[in-house]
Amino acid sequence: MTYIWFDRYFNLKSVPGDVVSRPFIAVGMTGFILLVPLAITSTDQMIKRIGGKRWSRLHSLIYLAGIAGVVHFWMLVKSDTRLPLTFGFVLVLLLAFRALAKYSPPTPKGFSGSVVPPR
Numbered sequence: 001m002t003y004i005w006f007d008r009y010f011n012l013k014s015v016p017g018d019v020v021s022r023p024f025i026a027v028g029m030t031g032f033i034l035l036v037p038l039a040i041t042s043t044d045q046m047i048k049r050i051g052g053k054r055w056s057r058l059h060s061l062i063y064l065a066g067i068a069g070v071v072h073f074w075m076l077v078k079s080d081t082r083l084p085l086t087f088g089f090v091l092v093l094l095l096a097f098r099a100l101a102k103y104s105p106p107t108p109k110g111f112s113g114s115v116v117p118p119r
Helices: 002-007 012-021 023-040 044-050 052-058 061-076 082-103
Strands: none
Touching: 002 012, 012 023, 023 061, 044 052, 061 082
16 A cells, blocks of 8 residues: 555556566565465464365465565665575574474374483
């Protein structure tokens, strides 16, 4: 809404040409649009309504939205890309941690993490 109001002054005919000339707008809007269904379905009532597995699958869109946000920021910045690259690095670390947690083998039941067996 801010883009349409302050940048385009509600001239909707100029939006497609602007998006073609500045593709970071399309990437940013894609990330934003990916967040809309997540906001709509984030209540306890919606989780019950659509079911936990489908809700979880839907909320995996956050990974794509995060990537779109970092790419949008990187495309937006003209000269000093240190901050967008830092955000990208943090996102890669967080996604790697999620992948490691999801795909690592489960710990055996009763394993306390110590190499010394209990007495």
